[in-house]
Amino acid sequence: MQSFKGRFEPTRFEDLTVTVDFHCHSACRFCIVQEGMNRYKGVSFERFRQAVDENGSAPRYRRVTFTGGEVALEKRLFDYLHYAKTHGGFEHIRLQTNGRPFADEAFARRVFEAGVDEYFVSLHGPDAATQDHISQRAGSFDEAWRGLQNLRALGATILTNTVLTTLNVAHLEAIVALVEPLAPARMEFWNYLPMEDKADERGLIVPMAELAPALVRALDRAKAAGIPTAVKYVPMCLLGEHAESVDNTQPDVVIVEEFYDLYPKFACLWEAKCEHAERCLGLTHAYVNKLGWERERLVPIPRVRPWEEPEDGLAFGTDEPGGDSSRAPSEDHPRWRALVDGVAEAHGARLASVLLDRRRCTFRFALGGASVDVVLTKRSDDGPALLRTRSFDVSYRNLRDVDDAAREGLAKLVEAVARSVAARDEGAMLLDERKGLIGEEALRRRRG
Numbered sequence: 001m002q003s004f005k006g007r008f009e010p011t012r013f014e015d016l017t018v019t020v021d022f023h024c025h026s027a028c029r030f031c032i033v034q035e036g037m038n039r040y041k042g043v044s045f046e047r048f049r050q051a052v053d054e055n056g057s058a059p060r061y062r063r064v065t066f067t068g069g070e071v072a073l074e075k076r077l078f079d080y081l082h083y084a085k086t087h088g089g090f091e092h093i094r095l096q097t098n099g100r101p102f103a104d105e106a107f108a109r110r111v112f113e114a115g116v117d118e119y120f121v122s123l124h125g126p127d128a129a130t131q132d133h134i135s136q137r138a139g140s141f142d143e144a145w146r147g148l149q150n151l152r153a154l155g156a157t158i159l160t161n162t163v164l165t166t167l168n169v170a171h172l173e174a175i176v177a178l179v180e181p182l183a184p185a186r187m188e189f190w191n192y193l194p195m196e197d198k199a200d201e202r203g204l205i206v207p208m209a210e211l212a213p214a215l216v217r218a219l220d221r222a223k224a225a226g227i228p229t230a231v232k233y234v235p236m237c238l239l240g241e242h243a244e245s246v247d248n249t250q251p252d253v254v255i256v257e258e259f260y261d262l263y264p265k266f267a268c269l270w271e272a273k274c275e276h277a278e279r280c281l282g283l284t285h286a287y288v289n290k291l292g293w294e295r296e297r298l299v300p301i302p303r304v305r306p307w308e309e310p311e312d313g314l315a316f317g318t319d320e321p322g323g324d325s326s327r328a329p330s331e332d333h334p335r336w337r338a339l340v341d342g343v344a345e346a347h348g349a350r351l352a353s354v355l356l357d358r359r360r361c362t363f364r365f366a367l368g369g370a371s372v373d374v375v376l377t378k379r380s381d382d383g384p385a386l387l388r389t390r391s392f393d394v395s396y397r398n399l400r401d402v403d404d405a406a407r408e409g410l411a412k413l414v415e416a417v418a419r420s421v422a423a424r425d426e427g428a429m430l431l432d433e434r435k436g437l438i439g440e441e442a443l444r445r446r447r448g
């Protein structure tokens, strides 16, 4: 079942998320950090400061998002906010929250005035009966709703997040109807990811036969109300005209590396036939194990480009701040392209593609019928490399269809490309091999 989707490592360039703490006063039945709450500590203030300082000196992220369990409960919240505001050079500061703490108007105002301009609020039901059942806390819906109204009155940017499970699939359109008057900047719908309960003993995974029509109705309603939407972990081919709402990217997250070991794997039977394959994740392995491949329901969009098993993770459409990073891979990476601009032409070759993910930038050059990939990865001190530049290790791979004549031409081209990168790399273009950005220091010691 393993496909390249199984190697999916979510990330995008413009957002940095910091997992401050894993404590929470709700206990949502689907919570994907539930296991993490017992196992992980938040990021230390010192590590956080380092990440902020890095951005202050070499800006990379436009936004910092604080998350964890319920981050508004963190005792040092205002220290974190103050440091991000004064040192990070971020355009936006966002809190990911269950909304409950913001029922307190004075607290909401204090956080807003501390610089948090965006609030990503979980809303899993349109009423107390649904949401309180999911959160397992009576009164949580009323608090969240008051919180949302307080934030709206302050003029904050509101985004909502709804996790799609069997517990709320019947209420998705009603959630949109409820939220409409708040004019959120975006409503997000994330399909439930089984992080621990892979056999779905809790019965939270919704069959696509039920989920897709309910979600489409909710997206229709949001569209009619002029509310932008984003959908994660739902097959694009099931969303009709809303397929473009699918955005499976995630911010860079300062979290323990191990968190991603638990991350579900994805697969689609039609991957090699579908035009959406580079953006759509298909189904989780847990879904396939429980409910099957959905062979008849999933309808691939016939590929117009030949399928090639990707060697790396999902590639980005763009890394430009404000750009749409969910787009299919394209040539739209001007900063990266500029590293090698003109080199191919000078050697009678052409730059066929630029593929970028958080770990590497791959330039594919074609010379006649032959081709070669020149790959940039984060600069190391000892890894194998043709050349090290200020930011990168430069190497090459995938010599294709090379005869003796082409071999010499490609060798010269690769050398020239490496020299060009070395000359133009000023040291501020970051690639990173790590996923979680912090290691074992963020694990809680288990007793006994």
Ligand code: SF4
Residues within 6 Å of the ligand: 235, 236, 237, 238, 268, 269, 270, 271, 274, 275, 276, 277, 280, 281, 282, 283, 298, 299, 300, 301
């Ligand atoms: S066929 Fe598979 S890859 Fe294509 S859109 Fe559907 S689920 Fe995604």
